[in-house]
Amino acid sequence: MxxxxxxxxxxxxxxxxxxxxxxxxxxxxxxxxxxxxxxxxxxxxxxxxxxxxxxxxxxxxxxxxxxxxxxxxxxxxxxxxxxxxxxxxxxxxxxxxxxxxxxxxxxxxxxxxxxxxxxxxxxxxxxxxxxxxxxxxxxxxxxxxxxxxxxxxxxxxxxxxxxxxxxxxxxxxxxxxxxxxxxxxxxxxxxxxxxxxxxxxxxxxxxxxxxxxxxxxxxxxxxxxxxxxxxxxxxxxxxxxxxxxxxxxPNLQLKMGYTCLPEDKLNLLTSISHFVSEVANLPSFHRQPFVGKSAFAHKGGVHVSAVRRNPKTYEHITPESVGNKQRILLSDLAGQSNILFKARQYGFHLDKDDPFVLDLLSRLKDLESQGYEYTAAEASFELLLNRTLGRARRYFTLEEFRILETKRVEDREPISEATVRVRVGGMLEHTAATGKGPVNALDNALRKALEKFYPALSEVELLDFKVRVFSVLTHGDLSGTASRVRVLIESGDHQSRWITVGVSYNIIEASRQALEDALNYKLFKDDKEKLTKAIIEVKEK
Incomplete structure (x- = not known):
């Protein structure tokens, strides 16, 4: 070479x-x-x-x-x-x-x-x-x-x-x-x-x-x-x-027969690409060839069905050769193959004729038609999957919330205060908290109510908050369109990160949905880890 x-x-x-x-x-x-x-x-x-x-x-x-x-x-x-x-x-x-x-x-x-x-x-x-x-x-x-x-x-x-x-x-x-x-x-x-x-x-x-x-x-x-x-x-x-x-x-080394890097180093390319973008404080370009998050992502049902049989059908190289990975996306274009693949990722081995698969696919298409985006918000999808299967525990129920914005002349910023009524098991918690903006106030109030029951929630940090305004056709509206917002919240603890989604005409309600899913996912994730650890300990004994 x-x-x-x-x-x-x-x-x-x-x-x-x-x-x-x-x-x-x-x-x-x-x-x-x-x-x-x-x-x-x-x-x-x-x-x-x-x-x-x-x-x-x-x-x-x-x-x-x-x-x-x-x-x-x-x-x-x-x-x-x-x-x-x-x-x-x-x-x-x-x-x-x-x-x-x-x-x-x-x-x-x-x-x-x-x-x-x-x-x-x-x-x-x-x-x-x-x-x-x-x-x-x-x-x-x-x-x-x-x-x-x-x-x-x-x-x-x-x-x-x-x-x-x-x-x-x-x-x-x-x-x-x-x-x-x-x-x-x-x-x-x-x-x-x-x-x-x-x-x-x-x-x-x-x-x-x-x-x-x-x-x-x-x-x-x-x-x-x-x-x-x-x-x-x-x-x-x-x-x-x-x-x-x-x-x-990668083009030179994998396709043209040239040596550019030591043979065992090419699989570092994706991580180093992302590292440089992080240091430069720039978002990674998802559709960048070879190293982008979307480079080996499959969304259409026909594509997913094919790559499950043989990845070569829609992948020009093995993702692992450049340190990337295959991703199966979920959307209104998804077919049963997408559902089966994602279910297998989460430990469920289902048959394509299982009524659960058809039910979940129908729900997924309906939710995405309303504006929900599960391609990015995989934590919300995992919760949806487990709830449909009856495998997700209900950790709490937010029965009521109220948010007040107060602006005094001498204050530079309005004061946000959230009041929540949260039921945990048979107990009802009624509490309030202030915050820097309505979403932060709601987050603080929820944590104040829940952390006495679930101390692990104190580990959760909100890492990113994205809002997109989009139009959805509404037949009953003379204007023909109505604005909705999609909120994506990225959360994390000392071990991992996850993204959740909420959609509504009201930005506070959309934020509430995404925030609730974020806290629920933390508790759900911790329970899975405890169960996995317990199974390993039993096997070792």
């Missing part, structure tokens, strides 16, 4: 995404994960540009990376300075990294209008910068910025820039589609021309996703013989992003 070196620029180019901001500590944590994954090169940043990157290069020396080499990034020296006196080049050397990458202009329009110098002087900048760095670093890469646009505008000059970089000792000449506008056929033909002109040079590829071709162009470049692929985790980057390594790596 041929080897392709992976050069990750999440910590530099990825942070140029408008919604990505990483501290030095964030960068250190991500670098450790990338090293664990087996990435060859990690571009830590531009030391001359900001204190965060300077601190990163100081701090990363304290960590023993097993696989990756750290690269510092910068530009060719200033036109009015010599390499020796250029602060940018000297900051690269002060970073003391084994690898240095510098970029230079290869598009004549940039030379004239951005650098405001002559074409001849730019060639000198490229050669002098690389020649100055060459004896001082272990590996030296040249990013030919805007190379493909430059080649299309002025072929001879773009090639002349590459030749100067090669003569100065660059180990890899990285061809950059900086504006992301090059289509696959153009890129392929240009790479062939470069190889004819510089047959001894090692080439790399750096693409952007402005035409949604960054991954495709990177794969084509590998087929053409390039030895280094640059990109970012999750495709983070300026404008539409960089080439997404979470798609490039």
């Amino acid at each position: 041929k080897t392709v070196k992976i050069y990750d620029t999440t910590l530099r180019d990825g942070t140029q995404s408008e919604d990505v901001h990483l501290s030095t500590e964030d960068k250190i944590r991500i670098a450790q994960k990338l090293d664990e994954l087996g990435i060859h090169y990690i571009e830590g940043g531009w030391p001359a540009s900001n204190p965060t990157d300077q601190r990163f290069f100081q701090e990363i020396k304290n960590y023993d990376l097993k696989n990756a080499q750290i690269s510092a990034f910068g530009s060719t020296h200033l036109a009015k300075k010599s390499p020796k006196n250029d602060p940018n080049l000297n900051s690269l050397l002060q970073a003391r990294t084994p690898v240095v990458t510098i970029f230079g202009k290869t598009w004549d329009i940039h030379v004239r209008e951005a650098l405001r110098t002559t074409l001849e002087r730019n060639l000198e900048l490229i050669y002098n910068s690389l020649a100055y760095l060459r004896p001082k670093v272990k590996e030296l890469f040249f990013d030919a910025e805007h190379f493909f646009d430059g080649f299309k505008a002025n072929r001879d000059y773009a090639l002349a820039c590459l030749k100067k970089a090669f003569e100065a000792g660059a180990d890899v000449l990285v061809l950059c589609d900086t504006n992301g506008g090059t289509i696959c056929s153009e890129l392929s033909a240009i790479i062939e021309q470069v190889q004819k002109e510089l047959p001894e040079a090692s080439l790399g590829i750096h693409t952007h996703n402005d035409s949604e071709l960054a991954v495709a162009n990177s794969l084509i470049a590998v087929e053409k013989g390039i030895v280094q692929v640059q990109g970012t985790i999750n495709g983070y980057g300026e404008r539409c992003g960089n080439a997404n390594l979470c798609s490039i790596i």
Whole structure:
């Protein structure tokens, strides 16, 4: 198998995404994960540009990376300075990294209008910068910025820039589609021309996703013989992003016969993708290929029936090979196969002709037609499943609740107060509590009433709260539509997380439903764990 070196620029180019901001500590944590994954090169940043990157290069020396080499990034020296006196080049050397990458202009329009110098002087900048760095670093890469646009505008000059970089000792000449506008056929033909002109040079590829071709162009470049692929985790980057390594790596390794990572590391890809999105404080993109939550999710009944017999029918790779997993979804498109599969997940082995299956399927379709969403709220579905089977204990009954909002002139925010009447067994609890908003007040009042009976509820934390307003056709309404809201609540304890759902015309009622399910699920989950533990203890005896 041929080897392709992976050069990750999440910590530099990825942070140029408008919604990505990483501290030095964030960068250190991500670098450790990338090293664990087996990435060859990690571009830590531009030391001359900001204190965060300077601190990163100081701090990363304290960590023993097993696989990756750290690269510092910068530009060719200033036109009015010599390499020796250029602060940018000297900051690269002060970073003391084994690898240095510098970029230079290869598009004549940039030379004239951005650098405001002559074409001849730019060639000198490229050669002098690389020649100055060459004896001082272990590996030296040249990013030919805007190379493909430059080649299309002025072929001879773009090639002349590459030749100067090669003569100065660059180990890899990285061809950059900086504006992301090059289509696959153009890129392929240009790479062939470069190889004819510089047959001894090692080439790399750096693409952007402005035409949604960054991954495709990177794969084509590998087929053409390039030895280094640059990109970012999750495709983070300026404008539409960089080439997404979470798609490039598995395509190369699982489908094209190239080695990118150590053989036992590819199954870390999904967890590291999610880790980076968490550190960047961004939601994971569910429909991201290979590593997204929906990448191996099946919703239609025909699909589910097929993948139960043979996953290859609707899965192009095994999810586990990239650390992902198959998911069977529940919705108004669900068939009996979906119900049977989910029931088996929860320990119920049912027959497709079981009246329970048909009853549950009918109830599920009816509830989803009202706006309930069980694809995300699997905890609410598990409760529904067990209630239909008569297996879910009724832990409490909320008989009545009232919420009051009081606004005094001198108060900045209204005061929310909830009063609840809750029956637990034969006992009735009547209590009240205040909170930051009506839902928090209701939550506090419920807990106040219930925790004396179920102390474990004190472990529950509300982690996320989402509200969606949508329209449902109502035949009796002259307007033809009426607004409903769907509330999804994500809760968690020290062991796990779960999501519950509520739907109503009233946001408080929808929240109440989701909140009740969240507390019920905690108690139900704990009972299951106790039962499982008891069974194991009996078997051991």
